[in-house]
Amino acid sequence: MSRFVPITLLILAGCGPTSQRPCAVEGEVVLDGKPLHAGTIQLFDPAGQLAGDGGTVADGRFAFSASAGPKRVEIRASKMMPGPVDSQGRPDVREYLPARYHDQSKLTVDIHPGGPNRLRFDLTSSDKP
Template identity: 35%
Template sequence: MTGTLFFLVAMTLTGCGSAIDTGGRKAVTGDVTLDGVPIVEGSIRFEPQSGTTATGAMIVDGKYEIPADKGLLPGSYRVYINALEPVEDNRSADDMMNNPGPPRKELIPAKYNKKSELTADVSEPGPNKLDFLITQ
């Protein structure tokens, strides 16, 4: 009985081991639109203004999500957003690998990717919902 009581108290104090140490990283989510329309498919990348840990996520139907275990440390970031024009291609994966076709056009203006002017701050307390409503 004493062993069982000790086990239950120990599990209560440790939270049953379910807490994940994120190293201070924070979850980041948000919406991304171009001229008011959600980006169907693209990517977003956050590069720290100082430091070395960059991370990113895929944008799907105008939304992205970076979980805390892969998240961002509090601080300032330069943000890069990309989306390529969709391609209707009925070829097999092998055919596309051997002959990828012409390069796809970037739909997002360079001021949001190659020459990004976007910045964002990740805060300690959160939540960190960072929306980007970009325009042509």
């Protein structure tokens, strides 16, 4: 029985980095002065050591839980294009926000464990920052 005690202590103490409690995050996304109709928002650990957190944007508002710390932000919104579907029957869906808000995003935030974590992003559809 004594040889199981060290393993039990390791399990109770946790192995690896200290786990963080999720922090409430809420806010709004505005595009050209109007609430973003629908989209997604993702927060990523800049070091790539934690999984991303995120949620949906509906009528410009979002709310989800995220780990504390500095984050890189990606905001996406897409729409179905008129016209025929592809050879597999899928509609043509295209991202309509400039890449500077998602694939090339330099948006950052710092999520605080004690909050409040109320965020606002004012975006423009123009290709110019």
